Amino acid sequence: YTFAKGKFAGVDNVVVSATGYTGAGGVEIYFKDEDGAADIIWDKMMELGIKPIGLAARDTLRLEMGFCLYGNDIDDTTSPLEGGLAWITKFTKEFTAKAILEKQKATGVQRKLVGFEMVDRGIPRHDYIIKDAAGNAIGKVTSGTQAPSLGKAVGLGYVAIEHAALDSEIFIDIRNTLVKAKVVKAPFV
Known part of the structure; x- marks a missing residue:
């Protein structure tokens, strides 16, 4: 800065x-x-x-980079370990809730923020439900859009940890239709 x-x-x-x-x-x-x-x-x-440019263009650019937006992708109910921000968490220093995060680090998280790209046609939007192939809810989209520079739709969302591995097949519930997506590494560009 x-x-x-x-x-x-x-x-x-x-x-x-x-x-x-x-x-x-x-x-x-x-x-x-x-x-x-x-x-x-x-x-x-x-x-x-x-x-x-407007806020929508700025939001698309930050999403293409996989940058979190406070209030969407992270907030005071998410931990840095869930949100993929462990790399900026200094466990060598004292901070509020350090013991809680150390326990979470030792036992593992139950959910994780992942990047995903749409395999089938559809645009993921904030709060759309993420499901498995059987239609069970496994998470929620936090940010999503059609990314013009990528020529495809991408998003971020929290999923149950067992669905967070790269290339995992997930489905976004878009107006009661399950639309196929896959977990990918962010940034998308």
Whole structure:
């Protein structure tokens, strides 16, 4: 994470911070919106050829990278071990709930966040139920979309641990139709 503060398009005290939320280079721009600063900065960015995108495009890019969205893929009810974030959990240091996570690490998790790609035609959406071949519920989609840069639909979701292995066949219940998918490694790109 880096940032710089300076003047942009004649506007003082503009903070530009480097971000990686989409998996590609990006920035966030912060400034006090007074004296038409927002319009001035916007017009300058358009003059420089920057193309605006909406939140849906940003969400698709972060999903293609397998990045979790708080409130969808992770929240205060998921552990970093379930969410695939053990790599950033420092068990060598003290932290809240360390004992609980150490126990979970020793006994294993019951569910796991996995990446999946659709085998059959269909777009997975948040809260769609993930099922096994027999139609039993085994999890839930947390994020899903048609990924234009991949030419296929992908998603993230929690599944029972016995269905979390790579290449496991799973089914997404899309409007009462089981649509085949398979567990794959994220990032998808």
